[in-house]
Amino acid sequence: MATLTLGFLMDPLETVRVDHDSTFALMLEAHRRGHQVLYFEQGWLRFNGRCAEARMRRVAVRREPGRHFDVLEEASRPLSGLDVLFMRKDPPVDAEFLHATQLVELCAERSPVFINDPAGIRDANEKLFALRYPDLMPDTRISRELPVLLDFIARNAQGTIIKPIDGFGGKGILFLSPGDRNARSALELLTQGGREAVVAQAYIPESRLGDKRIILVDGEPVGGVLRVPSGDDHRGNMAAGGTPRKAVLTDRDREICARLAPELRRRGLLLVGIDVLGDFLTEVNVTSPTGLVEADQLDDVCIEARVIDLAERLAAERPAR
Incomplete structure (x- = not known):
C-alpha cells in the first residue's frame, strides 16, 4: 500500500487518554502502517480565499502516557492535500462545529475521503437520527412544552429518561418517576424555561x-x-x-x-x-x-485496523489528481 497522508480534525492531542481514546487508536494504527499522520484543531481551520486549509502538525504517536506524541513538522496545508480526513472533534455539535463541517468541504482541487462525511454529520444528530426508526426505539417524545413532558412522565409507570438533544458523555441525563416532585423544576432547568426541546424516553429496566x-x-x-x-x-x-x-x-x-x-x-x-x-x-x-x-x-479484535483498511481502500479508489 502506498503511503497516505491522513488528517485528523480533533481536540487537542495533548489531552487524549492514550489507553482509552478511539481517535488515538486510529492514529496509532495509521502510524504503524507507515502513513503520514497529521492533526489539527477546529480553531486552526480557515479559508484562504480559494480553499480550506489548516495549520497542521505531522506527528509520530506511541502509547506512552505523558509522552505519547512528537511533532515532526508544523505547517499550513490545504485540505485537498490529504488523502483521508477523519472528522473526530468531540461534541457538542455547536454552531462552530457546524461551520467547520462546511469549511472542510471547500477543497478546490479534490476533496479527501471523509470519515465521516461532513454533510452526513450535519444531518445525523445523535439523539434525533434514530427517530427515523421509531419501531426500533423506546417510546420517545421531543418537546420543550412542560405539559407534554409532564403528561409523558405520568404515563410511564417504570420511569422516564430525560436528556438534552445535544448532550454527550451522559451529561444532563435524568431519571424521573411519575409523581416526582422535582419533575417540573428539572424540566424547567433542562428546557431553559421552555426555550429548548429535550428528549423524553420511556425507561428500559x-x-x-x-x-x-x-x-x-x-x-x-x-x-x-x-x-x-x-x-x-x-x-x-x-x-x-x-x-x-x-x-x-x-x-x-x-x-x-x-x-x-x-x-x-x-x-x-x-x-x-x-x-x-x-x-x-x-x-x-x-x-x-x-x-x-x-x-x-x-x-x-482490532477495530481500528478495519477502519484504516477502509480508509486505504477508499483512498485508492479516488480519482487521480
Whole structure:
C-alpha cells in the first residue's frame, strides 16, 4: 500500500487518554502502517480565499502516557492535500462545529475521503437520527412544552429518561418517576424555561444491566462493549463512571444494524457507534464515537485496523489528481 497522508480534525492531542481514546487508536494504527499522520484543531481551520486549509502538525504517536506524541513538522496545508480526513472533534455539535463541517468541504482541487462525511454529520444528530426508526426505539417524545413532558412522565409507570438533544458523555441525563416532585423544576432547568426541546424516553429496566455500544464500520457491526452503570447511577456512559464489560451481539442487535446500514452508507457515515438498551435503539453516534479500545480489549479484535483498511481502500479508489 502506498503511503497516505491522513488528517485528523480533533481536540487537542495533548489531552487524549492514550489507553482509552478511539481517535488515538486510529492514529496509532495509521502510524504503524507507515502513513503520514497529521492533526489539527477546529480553531486552526480557515479559508484562504480559494480553499480550506489548516495549520497542521505531522506527528509520530506511541502509547506512552505523558509522552505519547512528537511533532515532526508544523505547517499550513490545504485540505485537498490529504488523502483521508477523519472528522473526530468531540461534541457538542455547536454552531462552530457546524461551520467547520462546511469549511472542510471547500477543497478546490479534490476533496479527501471523509470519515465521516461532513454533510452526513450535519444531518445525523445523535439523539434525533434514530427517530427515523421509531419501531426500533423506546417510546420517545421531543418537546420543550412542560405539559407534554409532564403528561409523558405520568404515563410511564417504570420511569422516564430525560436528556438534552445535544448532550454527550451522559451529561444532563435524568431519571424521573411519575409523581416526582422535582419533575417540573428539572424540566424547567433542562428546557431553559421552555426555550429548548429535550428528549423524553420511556425507561428500559434492562438498562440496569448496561447499555451496549456497537461499532459499525461501513454499516457492518465489528465489535461492541457493554457499559454497566455504577450502583448509585442510571448512566452507563464510561465518561459518567460506567464500567466496560464484554458485549455479545444478539439477533436483535444485528437486525438493528442491518436496518441502519443502507442509510448510513448513503450518507457517508462510515464509522458509527450505536447505543442499544435491551432490544431498543436509543442513539446513533457519528461525530467521534468511542468504545474502540474497550471493544478491542474485551473481544480480542482490532477495530481500528478495519477502519484504516477502509480508509486505504477508499483512498485508492479516488480519482487521480
